[in-house]
Amino acid sequence: MAGGPGSYVFGEEEKKQLNEVMEGGYLFRYGAEGVDGFCHKVADFENEFCNVLGAKHVVATSSGTGSLLCCLAALGIGAGDEVIVPGYTFIASISSIILMNAIPVLAEIDESLTIDTTKIEGLVTPRTKAIMPVHMLGNPCKMDEILRIAKKHNLYVVEDCCQAVGGSFKGKRLGTYGDISAYSLNFFKTISSGDGGAVGTNDDMLYERAFGFHDQGHKPSRMGVEVGNRSIVGMNMRMNELTGAVALAQTRKLDAVLSTLREKKELLKNLLKGMDGFKFRNINDEKECATLLTLLFDSKEKAEKFCDIIGSKPIAYSGWHVYNNMEQILNKVTASQANCPYSCEKHKNEITYKKHMLPQTDDILGRAVNISIGVVDKGLGSGYGININSSEGKIKEVGIKLRKILLSL
Numbered sequence: 244m245a246g247g248p249g250s251y252v253f254g255e256e257e258k259k260q261l262n263e264v265m266e267g268g269y270l271f272r273y274g275a276e277g278v279d280g281f282c283h284k285v286a287d288f289e290n291e292f293c294n295v296l297g298a299k300h301v302v303a304t305s306s307g308t309g310s311l312l313c314c315l316a317a318l319g320i321g322a323g324d325e326v327i328v329p330g331y332t333f334i335a336s337i338s339s340i341i342l343m344n345a346i347p348v349l350a351e352i353d354e355s356l357t358i359d360t361t362k363i364e365g366l367v368t369p370r371t372k373a374i375m376p377v378h379m380l381g382n383p384c385k386m387d388e389i390l391r392i393a394k395k396h397n398l399y400v401v402e403d404c405c406q407a408v409g410g411s412f413k414g415k416r417l418g419t420y421g422d423i424s425a426y427s428l429n430f431f432k433t434i435s436s437g438d439g440g441a442v443g444t445n446d447d448m449l450y451e452r453a454f455g456f457h458d459q460g461h462k463p464s465r466m467g468v469e470v471g472n473r474s475i476v477g478m479n480m481r482m483n484e485l486t487g488a489v490a491l492a493q494t495r496k497l498d499a500v501l502s503t504l505r506e507k508k509e510l511l512k513n514l515l516k517g518m519d520g521f522k523f524r525n526i527n528d529e530k531e532c533a534t535l536l537t538l539l540f541d542s543k544e545k546a547e548k549f550c551d552i553i554g555s556k557p558i559a560y561s562g563w564h565v566y567n568n569m570e571q572i573l574n575k576v577t578a579s580q581a582n583c584p585y586s587c588e589k590h591k592n593e594i595t596y597k598k599h600m601l602p603q604t605d606d607i608l609g610r611a612v613n614i615s616i617g618v619v620d621k622g623l624g625s626g627y628g629i630n631i632n633s634s635e636g637k638i639k640e641v642g643i644k645l646r647k648i649l650l651s652l
């Protein structure tokens with residue numbers, strides 16, 4: 244079955260939370276104590292997720308994409324603003340910037356498969372407003388370095404934690420370093436409610452704005468119809484109580500999910516350690532999410548041969564997450580230019596996204612192969628491997644098979 248680790252551990256806990264909501268019959272996130280059947284699952288999820296992260300505020304949303312939009316809107320990022328984002332990420336990191344009429348500036352990745360911090364400063368211009376590091380495949384970005392650069396150039400930091408819910412860097416959870424952060428609870432993520440997401444921040448004003456954007460401009464946690472108190476224009480990206488029920492049960496499982504993944508990844512990694520022809524990608528903190536094991540081969544040819552045998556593809560060709568494969572943006576001018584109603588100077592900014600514009604990223608991804616530990620997803624190149632429920636016997640079997648293939652290359 245395809246899916247993420249959270250979806251593999253759906254059980255009685257999720258059913259119990261869901262049943263409570265269905266028995267109450269009140270599926271809307273807003274209510275008040277005493278309102279018949281209101282179970283406040285979304286509010287409970289927000290509080291518990293806050294505690295797990297160590298963040299001051301969390302807004303539950305309908306998706307990770309919606310969360311990214313809320314982050315950018317909260318910061319006031321809009322037409323003509325540039326946001327630095329890696330070229331290896333899910334399209335939503337890039338499209339959320341375009342949808343705010345701002346301009347994604349694509350950055351190289353390094354052998355951690357996250358943004359290459361040595362290349363960020365070369366991309367900063369007077370228009371740059373933010374850096375969007377993406378904790379790709381559960382690996383924390385080098386947040387200390389990113390914060391240093393952001394401070395030096397007076398930039399905001401929006402953390403895309405969609406693939407790294409619960410991971411930590413230097414003792415703090417991901418999403419608590421930047422100004423504001425986005426999480427996804429879609430089916431392929433560390434924990435899941437089918438779809439769903441969250442925004443996290445420690446800043447009261449950003450919280451109020453992100454909350455307003457996710458719900459037609461309303462102030463946080465309104466109780467009913469609210470007239471005359473809306474400061475910004477927003478849309479509806481609310482989470483409902485059924486999603487909240489599952490998100491709550493899954494949040495309570497998050498740390499157990501992460502420690503199981505880390506144990507299983509270590510077992511498989513140990514079986515492959517010391518072999519020739521490849522190395523493991525750089526992991527920036529051992530408290531990564533351990534959802535995937537990424538092998539970096541010496542050559543493209545070796546990576547391709549290895550993939551042919553396991554029935555997979557190197558990450559460069561696995562679809563979805565590589566800028567070269569994003570036909571939505573390739574050879575097109577940015578939305579900011581196209582949409583500016585005034586054709587003003589500020590918004591005349593020629594950025595055209597071209598195939599192979601990031602040679603370092605292309606080289607790394609051409610040699611990189613994902614083996615699943617917990618995220619089983621062909622779209623990520625991780626259709627082969629183990630899952631969170633795999634037994635020790637199964638892990639050994641996969642490890643021995645991979646050893647044999649590696650020896651034959």
Ligand SMILES: Cc1ncc(COP(=O)(O)O)c(C=O)c1O
Pocket residue numbers: 306307308309332333335336377403405406426427428429438439440
């Ligand atoms: C890095 C990254 N950002 C954003 C998203 C968007 O999340 P969602 O699918 O919940 O909208 C995803 C989802 O795959 C992702 O991997």
